[in-house]
Amino acid sequence: MEKTRTLLLLLTSSIILFKLYLFPPTQSHEDLKAEPDELELTNLNNNHTWPLLYAKDVVSLNGKNFSEFMGKNRNVMVMFYANWCYWSKKLAPEFAAAAKMLKGEAELVMVDAYLERDLAKEYNILAYPTLYLFVAGVRQFQFFGERTRDVISAWVREKMTLGTYSITTTDEAERILTVESKLVLGFLHDLEGMESEELAAASKLHSDVNFYQTTSADVAEFFHIHPKSKRPALIFLHLEAGKATPFRHQFTRLAIANFVTHTKHPLVVTLTIHNAEFVFQDPRKQLWLFAPAYGSDKVILTFEEVAKALKGKLLHVYVEMNSEGVGRRVSQEFGVSGNAPRVIAYSARDAKKYVLNGELTLSSIKSFGEEFLEDKLLNQSDQISETILKLPSQSRASYQLRTHE
Numbered sequence: 001m002e003k004t005r006t007l008l009l010l011l012t013s014s015i016i017l018f019k020l021y022l023f024p025p026t027q028s029h030e031d032l033k034a035e036p037d038e039l040e041l042t043n044l045n046n047n048h049t050w051p052l053l054y055a056k057d058v059v060s061l062n063g064k065n066f067s068e069f070m071g072k073n074r075n076v077m078v079m080f081y082a083n084w085c086y087w088s089k090k091l092a093p094e095f096a097a098a099a100k101m102l103k104g105e106a107e108l109v110m111v112d113a114y115l116e117r118d119l120a121k122e123y124n125i126l127a128y129p130t131l132y133l134f135v136a137g138v139r140q141f142q143f144f145g146e147r148t149r150d151v152i153s154a155w156v157r158e159k160m161t162l163g164t165y166s167i168t169t170t171d172e173a174e175r176i177l178t179v180e181s182k183l184v185l186g187f188l189h190d191l192e193g194m195e196s197e198e199l200a201a202a203s204k205l206h207s208d209v210n211f212y213q214t215t216s217a218d219v220a221e222f223f224h225i226h227p228k229s230k231r232p233a234l235i236f237l238h239l240e241a242g243k244a245t246p247f248r249h250q251f252t253r254l255a256i257a258n259f260v261t262h263t264k265h266p267l268v269v270t271l272t273i274h275n276a277e278f279v280f281q282d283p284r285k286q287l288w289l290f291a292p293a294y295g296s297d298k299v300i301l302t303f304e305e306v307a308k309a310l311k312g313k314l315l316h317v318y319v320e321m322n323s324e325g326v327g328r329r330v331s332q333e334f335g336v337s338g339n340a341p342r343v344i345a346y347s348a349r350d351a352k353k354y355v356l357n358g359e360l361t362l363s364s365i366k367s368f369g370e371e372f373l374e375d376k377l378l379n380q381s382d383q384i385s386e387t388i389l390k391l392p393s394q395s396r397a398s399y400q401l402r403t404h405e
Helices: 002-022 038-043 050-054 066-072 086-101 117-122 149-160 170-177 194-203 217-222 253-263 276-281 297-309 326-333 362-373
Strands: 059-061 075-081 107-112 130-135 138-142 164-166 182-187 210-214 233-238 243-246 268-270 285-291 315-320 342-347 352-355
Touching: 050 086, 050 107, 059 066, 066 107, 075 086, 075 149, 086 107, 086 149, 130 149, 138 164, 138 170, 164 194, 170 217, 182 194, 182 217, 194 210, 194 253, 233 253, 268 297, 285 297, 285 362, 297 315, 297 362, 315 326, 342 362
Parallel strands: 059 107, 075 107, 164 210, 182 210, 268 315, 285 315
Antiparallel strands: 075 130, 130 138, 182 233, 233 243, 285 342, 342 352
């Protein structure tokens, strides 16, 4: 009898051990919110390099390179994980496979939130893994779907096609200004509802312009909308041209879409430190207006009328000749001094300039431009120094836009 009991105990123990070998216990998702104890870390010590298996497809970020990477990439999905987390390790191969599927469309990255405590605190990471989609450096969406490559990639593509993105803080606004060349911002009563829907519908007609929305008066002011403006308000920022153009029509999708159509391609480019390199590298013949920022409204309007008449034929550039920095420097390189407005034709191919002498009228400037197009200018040309092609860079967020009515 005693032998039989002992044999049964041995058999039962063997079965239990066999089951444990085949089906090891795992942590519940709630358990993953807590930090591992020393024993867990010791048990997982041999597997601490598993994120390296996916380094070919998924970039690993930390507190030192996170902001820089976000500034260089518009659509970034971040997997915040913990090295010791079972669910993080299980998700990793599917996440890497999704990265391959989205190559060229979005970047998928991983952050060890257990080690990068500051990033985890900034983005309120309470469980592992947590997945967020960032757009232009701003966290926009959290992923809650099935953790497979197909679902993740489809979700990212869906979010990327949305028309508008929300901005809630001035820190987010500043990040956006560092990566955008032109954008539309709606200052709304609510981030959901009819106003948001009209803005989103208009955005789908302009895939080359990114649309944002906010309810924050501080954010609105950051984008040159008066914080006490009647809502809904809207503004178009053309950062390369240095212009902020307010919307003054009924807040409907059609009116907004038409406004953006007529605003996103400025007739006259205002030279700034940010677009100077692009202007000088533009192969088109160019017509330049040098004029002070104040007291030159009449000649600027005349120059814009010429730009309308010669649209698509010449690149029209306006230089605030007495402004600090690029305006003053370029004026000197072109030999322009004093406060009197001057019009100069410039050929980027051979870096030569031709000066319009006489009164600056609509007729004289237009004729001057047409003769320039036909190579009929007989004025003695001057060579422009190549030093103006190597202008220092500067953050977009640090300069002031010129409000363009």
